[in-house]
Amino acid sequence: MCGRFALYSPTPKVSEALRLPLEEAGEIAPRYNVAPGTWITVLRHPGDDAPLVMDEAWWGYRPHWAREKAPEPINATVEKVATSNYFRGAFAHHRCLVPADGWYEWLPVDGRKQPHFLCREDREPLWLAGIWSERPDGRPGCAILTEPARGVASEIHDRMPLVLDETSLEPWLDPHLTDRETIRGAVHHLAAGRLTHWPVSTRVNRTGNEGADLIEPVPS
Structure with a gap:
């Protein structure tokens, strides 16, 4: 799953790494402990013919047509997102990207859970595949897609966020690309060999804790 991540790269670095025309880009405040139920940075087309923008969405997906007590998941699995x-x-019309510098996962060790930070080996931003929908309040809410863990990520957990490679960003964001099989044929995950991880402080367990020290390696 993906239940916590970090985004501390400044807006210019994220925009440069995207390599796509971006109409608007809100300023990114560094966050080392991004938790569900908060506003997070996303890249999306607000409408079919609207330009690409970097704005905020609520991390919790509940479309405006859903019942008041409908679930508000933070993740959607790749196995069911196109058919649920x-x-x-x-999935067909409102896909988005969630930029991140890495995410956290917890490894059971001797009856406790040791947090690890997972990121690219070159420390460049990651692009997490997401979907969004207008919430009852009219603002967007999103969920991050997850897939079976691959490579070193499988050492920590059995699932991971769907991290896209650079060639997949434009088709993933294209609101005119709606066919399930066409999307799957055009979109690829980042090669597992480009990821790494290390154990970090249990301070990340508390969502109120912040700071660059949360991603510093600690003895395992």
């Missing part, structure tokens, strides 16, 4: 009644409309 709850997600398939967003």
Whole structure:
């Protein structure tokens, strides 16, 4: 799953790494402990013919047509996102990217859970595949897609966020690309060999804790 991540790269670095025309780009405040149920930075087309923008979405997906007590998941699995009644409309028409510098996962060790930070070996930003929908309040809410863990990520957990490679960003964001199989043929995950991880402080367990020290390696 993906339940916590970090985004501390400044807006110019994220925009440069994207390599796509960006109409608007809100300023990114460094966050080392991004938790569900908060506003997070996303890249999306607000409408079919609207330019690409970097703005905020609520990390919790509940479309405006859902019942008041409908679930508000933070993740959607790649196995079901295109076919589930709850997600398939967003998968077809409202895909987004969640930029991140890395994410956290917890490894059971001797009856405790040791947090690890997972990121690219070259420390460049990651692009997490997401879907969004307009919430009842009219603002966007999103979920991050997850897939079976690959490579070193499988050492920590059995699932991981769907991290896209650079060639997949434009087709993933294209609102006119709606066919399930066409999308799957055009979109590829980042090679597992480009990821790395290390153990970090249990301070990350508390969502109120912040700071660059949260991603510093600690003895395992």
